Amino acid sequence: MLSMISAVALSIGVGAPALADGPPWTIGFSQDTMDHPWRAYMVTSAEAQAKKYPDEIKEFIFTDAGGSNEKQIADVEDLISRGVDLIMMSPREAQALVPAVNAIKKAGIPLVVLDREIVGEDYDVFIGGNNLQIGEELGKFTKANAGDSFKYLELEGIPGATPTIQRHEGFTSQIEGKTERLDAQPANYDLAPAIPIVEDWLTKYKGQFDVIYAHNDPMILGAINVLKEAGYKPGDVFLVGVDGQREAFEAIKEGWLQATAIYATGGALGLDMAVRVLKGEPVPKRIITETPVITKDNVDDFYDANSQYVR
Numbered sequence: 001m002l003s004m005i006s007a008v009a010l011s012i013g014v015g016a017p018a019l020a021d022g023p024p025w026t027i028g029f030s031q032d033t034m035d036h037p038w039r040a041y042m043v044t045s046a047e048a049q050a051k052k053y054p055d056e057i058k059e060f061i062f063t064d065a066g067g068s069n070e071k072q073i074a075d076v077e078d079l080i081s082r083g084v085d086l087i088m089m090s091p092r093e094a095q096a097l098v099p100a101v102n103a104i105k106k107a108g109i110p111l112v113v114l115d116r117e118i119v120g121e122d123y124d125v126f127i128g129g130n131n132l133q134i135g136e137e138l139g140k141f142t143k144a145n146a147g148d149s150f151k152y153l154e155l156e157g158i159p160g161a162t163p164t165i166q167r168h169e170g171f172t173s174q175i176e177g178k179t180e181r182l183d184a185q186p187a188n189y190d191l192a193p194a195i196p197i198v199e200d201w202l203t204k205y206k207g208q209f210d211v212i213y214a215h216n217d218p219m220i221l222g223a224i225n226v227l228k229e230a231g232y233k234p235g236d237v238f239l240v241g242v243d244g245q246r247e248a249f250e251a252i253k254e255g256w257l258q259a260t261a262i263y264a265t266g267g268a269l270g271l272d273m274a275v276r277v278l279k280g281e282p283v284p285k286r287i288i289t290e291t292p293v294i295t296k297d298n299v300d301d302f303y304d305a306n307s308q309y310v311r
Contacts, residue, residue: 024058025086025278027271028079030072030100032092032116034064036190036218038243042090042114042265049271056275067188069096076100080107086274090114093160110277114266117162125273125283127266129291131163134261135170137293138240141259142175142211146238149178152211153201155194155219156186167215167242182209187219194222202230210238217241217248217260224256244294244302252299262302264289 027050034040043062050060061084065072069092079087080103087109091097094117101118104111111123142150154171157164164186172181182205187194194214201209214220220241227237234255241248244262251257266289276283294302 021085023056023278025056026059026061026082026084027057027274028082028084028087029060029062030065030075030079030087030089030091031062032065032072032090033067035067038216038218038245038263038265039090042267045265045267046088046271049268053271053275056278065092067092069093072097073100073103077103080104080109084109086110086112086278088112088114088270088274089118091116091118093158094119094162095160110274112270112274112277114270115163115263121285124277125270125285125287127270127273127287127289129261129263129289131166132170134242134263134291135167135172136174137170137291138213138242138259138261139171139174141293141295142171142213142238142240143177143179145258146211150210150238151180151182151205151208152213153182153198153205153209154184155197155212155214155223156184157189157215157219159186164215171213187214187222189216189218191218191222191225194219195226198223198226202226211240212237213240215242216263217243217245220257220260221245221247221251224251227256246303249294249299249303252294252296253303255296259293259295261291261293263291 029043029046031039031043034043047060047062050057061079063075063079065075072092076087076089087104089111098119101122105122113123113126115128156168183201185197187197212220212223214223220239223239239257241257241260242263244260248257248260252260273283
């Protein structure tokens with residue numbers, strides 16, 4: 001069976017001494033937002049995994065920053081005040097969350113980072129996909145299948161977030177030549193903000209664009225909703241997303257979406273690494289998860305085999 005949790009480990013750590021206070025431990029999870037199926041599953045999968053360690057984990061606490069850097073900093077400070085033994089965090093933005101990371105470091109609490117990078121290396125384990133490579137592979141696929149000459153629109157993620165920067169840079173590096181970006185707008189990795197953006201684009205650029213590249217699936221699904229309402233048919237516009245959500249797989253099957261790249265949440269794996277850190281066992285400094293590109297040619301293979309990772 002294909003596995004989305006298989007990973008490449010880089011920079012193997014040397015294992016710290018076990019913490020003075022032994023199990024059972026309390027683990028805190030600081031999430032950027034729970035108002036997103038992919039991010040909610042990151043937390044709930046970690047929570048479910050925690051239940052597999054009844055002797056090691058006495059409590060799993062998670063917080064929801066609601067998409068606010070300030071709230072996430074406050075959430076981390078709250079977790080520290082509650083005396084958690086380890087913090088798992090998926091930061092909203094790298095630079096903005098520096099105060100939270102500094103607070104964790106000052107408190108001497110181990111840190112496991114998921115999905116988005118932080119500034120520096122003040123963490124015990126980072127787990128995430130190679131976003132630059134994701135952009136590159138999707139760029140290659142687009143150029144090979146949409147033609148060497150095309151005009152495109154780009155739905156960006158959260159400004160300042162590392163996946164946003166890297167998914168853009170990777171994509172554009174592979175489509176150089178007779179291509180033109182007509183416009184780009186941040187929709188913050190969410191479906192709802194993408195809808196008015198694409199509606200506006202249809203007014204401004206109707207008949208001018210060939211491709212829409214979105215930094216995640218909810219945004220491209222929002223674009224599909226707008227295109228359907230406007231009378232477009234599957235295949236009229238070349239559409240590309242990222243994440244590997246079930247709805248995206250269905251859109252590929254229906255011919256609306258040409259490609260996506262699976263991006264595993266890493267929640268359960270992150271919990272496993274957290275327990276190893278708390279036990280003082282050796283852990284990889286960085287774990288880079290697999291991010292296969294999904295198209296009409298392989299969607300059936302991944303749709304069923306990896307359904308437990310697709311939300």
